[in-house]
Amino acid sequence: MASFEEIAEWAVSLRAERLPAAVRKAAARERDSVRAAIAAAWRTRSGRHWERVTNPGHERDAGLSVLLDYDDYGFLGHPGHSAAVIAGGHEEAHVAAAEVALRLGAACLFAPSSGQGWTFIHGPAAALAAGLRAGHDAKTLARAMGLAFLAPCSPTWGALLATQAKPARIAGPVAAGLRGAALAAEGVVPPRRALAEGLAAASFAPLPSLLGGLGERWLLPTLCFKPRPGCAYLQAALAALAELGPFDSDSVSAVEVEAGAVTLTMEALTRREEAPADEPVATQFSVERSIRVALAYGDVNPQTLERPLPPGPAVRLRHEPGFTRDTIASIERAVPVSRAALRELGPVDWLSVFVGTWRSYGRTFRFSARALGALRPGNADWRLGDLELVFPARVIVRLRNGEELVAECRRHPGQAGDPEDEIDAIITAKGAAYTQAA
Numbered sequence: 001m002a003s004f005e006e007i008a009e010w011a012v013s014l015r016a017e018r019l020p021a022a023v024r025k026a027a028a029r030e031r032d033s034v035r036a037a038i039a040a041a042w043r044t045r046s047g048r049h050w051e052r053v054t055n056p057g058h059e060r061d062a063g064l065s066v067l068l069d070y071d072d073y074g075f076l077g078h079p080g081h082s083a084a085v086i087a088g089g090h091e092e093a094h095v096a097a098a099e100v101a102l103r104l105g106a107a108c109l110f111a112p113s114s115g116q117g118w119t120f121i122h123g124p125a126a127a128l129a130a131g132l133r134a135g136h137d138a139k140t141l142a143r144a145m146g147l148a149f150l151a152p153c154s155p156t157w158g159a160l161l162a163t164q165a166k167p168a169r170i171a172g173p174v175a176a177g178l179r180g181a182a183l184a185a186e187g188v189v190p191p192r193r194a195l196a197e198g199l200a201a202a203s204f205a206p207l208p209s210l211l212g213g214l215g216e217r218w219l220l221p222t223l224c225f226k227p228r229p230g231c232a233y234l235q236a237a238l239a240a241l242a243e244l245g246p247f248d249s250d251s252v253s254a255v256e257v258e259a260g261a262v263t264l265t266m267e268a269l270t271r272r273e274e275a276p277a278d279e280p281v282a283t284q285f286s287v288e289r290s291i292r293v294a295l296a297y298g299d300v301n302p303q304t305l306e307r308p309l310p311p312g313p314a315v316r317l318r319h320e321p322g323f324t325r326d327t328i329a330s331i332e333r334a335v336p337v338s339r340a341a342l343r344e345l346g347p348v349d350w351l352s353v354f355v356g357t358w359r360s361y362g363r364t365f366r367f368s369a370r371a372l373g374a375l376r377p378g379n380a381d382w383r384l385g386d387l388e389l390v391f392p393a394r395v396i397v398r399l400r401n402g403e404e405l406v407a408e409c410r411r412h413p414g415q416a417g418d419p420e421d422e423i424d425a426i427i428t429a430k431g432a433a434y435t436q437a438a
Helices: 004-013 021-042 045-052 058-067 083-087 091-107 119-133 138-148 157-161 167-185 194-202 232-244 261-273 287-297 321-332 347-364 369-375 420-434
Strands: 252-259 314-319 393-399 404-409
Touching: 004 091, 004 119, 004 138, 021 045, 021 058, 021 083, 021 091, 021 420, 045 058, 058 083, 058 167, 083 091, 083 119, 083 167, 091 119, 091 194, 119 138, 119 167, 138 167, 138 194, 157 261, 232 252, 232 261, 232 287, 232 393, 232 404, 252 287, 261 287, 261 314, 261 321, 261 347, 287 314
Parallel strands: 252 314
Antiparallel strands: 252 393, 393 404
């Protein structure tokens, strides 16, 4: 398993001019995207709440960057909330922190919450970015990351899905990272097993081999950029709906969405939290709510998220096992999860995974045994250029005149591998709409 000492030695050796062009491009896009997400959140009612209770600085910006779920995501995590926010224009600090954050998310694949719920990745990432900006040596950086990883924890699902206080779940680890960097500069030393114990505390069963490969395989180019605020799992459904629309909402009698297990699980979790209709954060994680907003107001954006949730039409979700298999296979063909990482786990680890998953997800967990066939290892090598992170969806719109319209999207616009100009256009459009006004 990689150590914080090895990570630190690698980080201080980075030079921007020697980084792969794809890595530098992904980092630059992330900086632009995060700045635009902060500006978009600043103009909302929820953003003003957060602004009034925080001081100007990194914690405020980190919270604003996560508020609308209008960020980027990659394999595996949302690194911009710490790496881009803390590093600012320091390219090496940004790249190092983002690569570490994504690896920590992958190593903690089996955790009480996922996606933005991997909040603990932002502690070491913020510590590393802050330390590099301050010019700390490798020994100090290693101490900083260890100190920032002493109390990793996952937020409850309700803390992410059902309250405008969500930014605090990110700001906390970011603050821990900044304190870790400051304490390390004073000579404070973490316990020797800080990384191993932190991984064990953050996940049901860690996969430490996924921490490796620094400088050999780069995760930043796996970043995907969202065309709309909202969870990654609902972007394809909204893209499919956009292909069919726009609609006069009164002309629609019902909508049916066929999606994979991940999307349905997030929908069930959101419903379990019973967030009120006026809670915009819940809409960011719900296909049902998002489609109703898009039908009523033309699209999902920071402004329409805060408008009253329309009462209809009925939106029903149904599991499509083929989409679940596609999601798994899109990762498995590029990352040797079943061939390498999962083989690290013993019987006790698997028991911990099963028990922990049940406690965290309960009956909301949606899965099909047939989807496990996609875990058959197709290769034993890392092929990150083939990674897709897809969450396909098929949308069926039934009109009151009896007409039925169908659209299917496997990928949403802005995903890694899309044409360069299309990705840039999504980020530019978001920045043009909100940055100037902020």
